[in-house]
Amino acid sequence: MTLLSLHDVSVHFGSLEVLSHVNLEIAEDDFIGMIGPNGGGKTTLVRTLLKALPYTGEVRYGSALEENGIRRIGYLPQFTEIDRSFPISVQEVVLSGLQSRKRLFGRYATTDKQRVSELLHLCGIEALEHRPLGTLSGGEMQRTLLCRALISNPKLLILDEPTNFVDNRFEETLYALLRRLNHEMAILMVSHDLGTISSYVRTIVCVNRHVHRHNSNIITSEQLHNYHCPIQVITHGDVPHTVLARHKE
Ligand SMILES: Nc1ncnc2c1ncn2[C@@H]1O[C@H](COP(=O)(O)OP(=O)(O)O)[C@@H](O)[C@H]1O
Ligand SMILES: [Mg+2]
Structure with a gap:
């Protein structure tokens, strides 16, 4: 079942188009890793999913995600606004x-x-x-x-670069926890480190002004090239490793 869908969504900051004609669906059992270069629009896309900034196009919540005006989205922001x-x-x-x-x-x-x-x-x-x-x-x-x-008890949990401040010891605990939580909710995790998340997520969404959903946790360099995706190529072997590659827009 679809929790959330974006249809032809664009976001501008002044004359800068940060997201361009985005289409994306999130299903109730998704475990998505969202990757892309710094400044590529990941946080902007997350805030658009939350309807927290002005956009054109349509952001639609399914009935499981919004009931009686109560929005069942859990959000861990990249930077907290809480005054410590x-x-x-x-x-x-x-x-x-x-x-x-x-x-x-x-x-x-x-x-x-x-x-x-x-x-x-x-x-x-x-x-x-x-x-x-x-x-x-x-x-x-x-x-x-x-x-x-x-x-x-959200139906969709969004984490924006959750491991930035987390010690390595908690990182593995966190991923194991997310895997368990994924039985009850969809998870969308932003990361700049595809190498680490690729063995946990099932789907990869690349964000670099344009947005592409890959229904796999493996992306080939060819796919990245065809989709104009920006960053890393991952291969799974006996020893998981990441090969960096950049593609012209
Ligand atoms: N509130 C804002 N006003 C103006 N520009 C912004 C604002 N928020 C983000 N941007 C710009 O939008 C682009 C995408 O930013 P962001 O979504 O934070 O990227 P990411 O999370 O992928 O690093 C950047 O060029 C950033 O400078
Ligand atoms: Mg960000």
């Missing part, structure tokens, strides 16, 4: 992912707080529940924000 000096605990940050519910009931339920504990445990930061935000490392902050993205 704000006196708020890890638990409260995660609960803030429930805002639409809180408005209905006025306060958080005990079950919501239990869910926070479960998620913190899942991400290996259960000891931080009552820590103030300002004391967290970059990686701990990222895990906290992942818990916040998950607390509303």
